[in-house]
Amino acid sequence: MIKALENPPVEKLKSGVKAPTQETLLTPRFYTTDFAAVAKMDISANAEELQAVIAELKADYNRHHFVRDAEFEQSWNHISEEKRLAFIDFLERSCTSEFSGFLLFKELSRRLKENSPLLSEAFGYLARDEARHAGFLNKSMADFNLSLDLGYLTKNRTYTFFPPEWVIYTVYLSEKIGYWRYILVYRHMAAHPEYQFYPLFRKFESWCQDENRHGDFFKALLRSQPQLWKSWRSKLWVRFFLLSVFVTHTMTVFERAEFYEILGIHPRQYNNQVIEETNKTAARAFPLILNTNHPYFFWYLEQCAIQNHKLIALEKSQKGVIAKFFQKIPLIASIIWYMLRVYLMKPIEVEVTRGEVK
Numbered sequence: 021m022i023k024a025l026e027n028p029p030v031e032k033l034k035s036g037v038k039a040p041t042q043e044t045l046l047t048p049r050f051y052t053t054d055f056a057a058v059a060k061m062d063i064s065a066n067a068e069e070l071q072a073v074i075a076e077l078k079a080d081y082n083r084h085h086f087v088r089d090a091e092f093e094q095s096w097n098h099i100s101e102e103k104r105l106a107f108i109d110f111l112e113r114s115c116t117s118e119f120s121g122f123l124l125f126k127e128l129s130r131r132l133k134e135n136s137p138l139l140s141e142a143f144g145y146l147a148r149d150e151a152r153h154a155g156f157l158n159k160s161m162a163d164f165n166l167s168l169d170l171g172y173l174t175k176n177r178t179y180t181f182f183p184p185e186w187v188i189y190t191v192y193l194s195e196k197i198g199y200w201r202y203i204l205v206y207r208h209m210a211a212h213p214e215y216q217f218y219p220l221f222r223k224f225e226s227w228c229q230d231e232n233r234h235g236d237f238f239k240a241l242l243r244s245q246p247q248l249w250k251s252w253r254s255k256l257w258v259r260f261f262l263l264s265v266f267v268t269h270t271m272t273v274f275e276r277a278e279f280y281e282i283l284g285i286h287p288r289q290y291n292n293q294v295i296e297e298t299n300k301t302a303a304r305a306f307p308l309i310l311n312t313n314h315p316y317f318f319w320y321l322e323q324c325a326i327q328n329h330k331l332i333a334l335e336k337s338q339k340g341v342i343a344k345f346f347q348k349i350p351l352i353a354s355i356i357w358y359m360l361r362v363y364l365m366k367p368i369e370v371e372v373t374r375g376e377v378k
């Protein structure tokens with residue numbers, strides 16, 4: 021007989037509401053920015069492309085997609101404990117990052133209404149999509165007798181301030197990496213349906229098109245600001261943001277290797293493919309991309325993941341605060357060292373071949 025999972029062994033705020041995972045370097049962040057500076061942005065240099073992308077967002081191709089069809093109407097109690105815990109962690113992480121996007125876009129849409137109506141409209145569409153994504157994930161959590169209290173999260177998470185330029189770089193990259201993450205899982209599941217233990221993955225194909233369009237909007241916005249791709253300083257920033265996003269992705273995938281193995285996905289191959297594809301895609305927006313073919317590129321990223329794993333183990337250990345503090349220093353220093361090695365690798369200039377990049 022299958023036992024009902026009335027008391028899932030996860031920390032809860034109140035009955036059925038999961039306590040948010042402790043914030044670490046890798047938990048999705050909540051952002052705020054200088055809204056007045058965004059309102060003042062002159063987007064006329066790329067107005068045509070922006071208008072075309074916004075028309076795509078307005079068309080709302082996925083308005084009927086996020087529906088819980090008959091496949092969801094069943095009990096999931098047969099899923100093993102190990103699978104369930106790894107999946108809940110995935111759902112929580114994904115839901116938090118979708119919701120973080122929703123909050124930022126919603127606020128941008130609200131604050132830009134008067135002085136930048138076109139951007140306000142665009143951010144409104146982005147917020148609409150992210151709310152759907154977060155809501156759908158939260159309903160999936162409810163299938164496992166849990167949900168995330170998004171109101172609690174809104175009030176209690178720390179908000180990180182990013183100037184508008186950083187927001188454009190990081191959100192562009194996170195939308196595009198999000199696209200590749202979802203589409204590669206979808207393609208894998210389509211080829212190996214035996215791993216499809218829950219119907220969420222079937223939704224990913226159209227879902228990731230939302231993320232792709234969001235990325236296209238940020239790309240058009242980025243190209244409307246020549247200082248974000250033309251200057252030598254912008255090249256240094258682009259290298260930094262590409263590297264940070266790829267390091268964070270590697271750390272996350274390796275930290276959750278078990279989850280990918282449950283899906284029948286090889287964590288290292290998946291990580292490498294997501295990074296390679298995202299890097300190639302970024303050539304459409306950025307003046308340069310990283311050289312993922314360098315023989316040490318992925319090796320250094322993985323060294324960062326190994327050091328990060330040690331950091332997490334240290335944090336969880338019973339050691340005192342002072343001991344932890346001193347033992348963390350060499351681990352953090354070594355992550356910075358490996359990141360620096362990747363940062364200093366000669367990047368691939370793509371601005372010169374812009375016309376040829378598809």
Ligand SMILES: [Fe+2]
Nearest residue numbers: 118150153231
């Ligand atoms: Fe999303």
Ligand SMILES: [Fe+2]
Nearest residue numbers: 195230231234
């Ligand atoms: Fe998105």
